[in-house]
Amino acid sequence: MPKGPIRKVVMLDRDNNIVKEFKNCAVASKETGVPSPTIHSQCVRKSKGRCDFYFIYKKDYELLKKKEDKPILKTKRKEYYVNVLVGLASDKLEDGATYVMNGTRLTYSFEKKALMCGDTIAYSKEKMFEEVEVELPLLLPEERNFLKTLLKAFTNVKGIIKCKDRRQGFEFIRIETDSEEETITLPSYIEGKYYKALQIDRLYTIDELEI
Numbered sequence: 740m741p742k743g744p745i746r747k748v749v750m751l752d753r754d755n756n757i758v759k760e761f762k763n764c765a766v767a768s769k770e771t772g773v774p775s776p777t778i779h780s781q782c783v784r785k786s787k788g789r790c791d792f793y794f795i796y797k798k799d800y801e802l803l804k805k806k807e808d809k810p811i812l813k814t815k816r817k818e819y820y821v822n823v824l825v826g827l828a829s830d831k832l833e834d835g836a837t838y839v840m841n842g843t844r845l846t847y848s849f850e851k852k853a854l855m856c857g858d859t860i861a862y863s864k865e866k867m868f869e870e871v872e873v874e875l876p877l878l879l880p881e882e883r884n885f886l887k888t889l890l891k892a893f894t895n896v897k898g899i900i901k902c903k904d905r906r907q908g909f910e911f912i913r914i915e916t917d918s919e920e921e922t923i924t925l926p927s928y929i930e931g932k933y934y935k936a937l938q939i940d941r942l943y944t945i946d947e948l949e950i
């Protein structure tokens with residue numbers, strides 16, 4: 740039976756520095772005492788878990804380093820802003836809904852996609868809204884306030900890292916400090932529920948997060 744390609748494995752610390760390189764998962768297991776299935780699982784999932792070190796295929800590690808060397812782009816999204824002449828709160832207009840603009844009663848027509856004054860178009864939807872790109876903050880106000888309160892209990896904080904949990908579909912936040920004894924992980928949460936703008940396994944400084 741033909742053997743698969745030999746895939747080199749590297750052991751990394753929490754900051755993605757290489758601790759040691761191995762010929763394959765079996766050799767890594769023999770030299771470190773970590774079960775081979777565990778090493779293989781970490782390499783496939785590219786997950787740090789909660790240990791002080793983890794394993795990854797060397798080829799994937801080289802790709803990871805290339806990504807780290809690229810400039811970090813701020814997260815953006817598209818939002819709709821209402822024309823100040825119209826003064827509506829959102830672009831979710833209901834057919835037949837009425838709005839009073841400067842003392843004039845206007846009715847929204849879904850068919851004509853416009854605010855009507857009787858049978859006359861007062862504002863077409865194209866004129867009511869303009870699409871713009873805005874920068875999103877890395878943290879929502881409630882996330883920032885929570886971390887700001889929590890970090891008062893720590894000294895020499897290096898930053899925050901969002902990590903994938905060993906359990907599929909979960910994430911957690913780790914607080915990194917200059918002292919290993921103070922570095923802790925927060926309880927896991929459902930993937931994508933909190934800290935949505937943060938990238939996985941990237942250290943965000945306190946200044947970046949504006950905490």
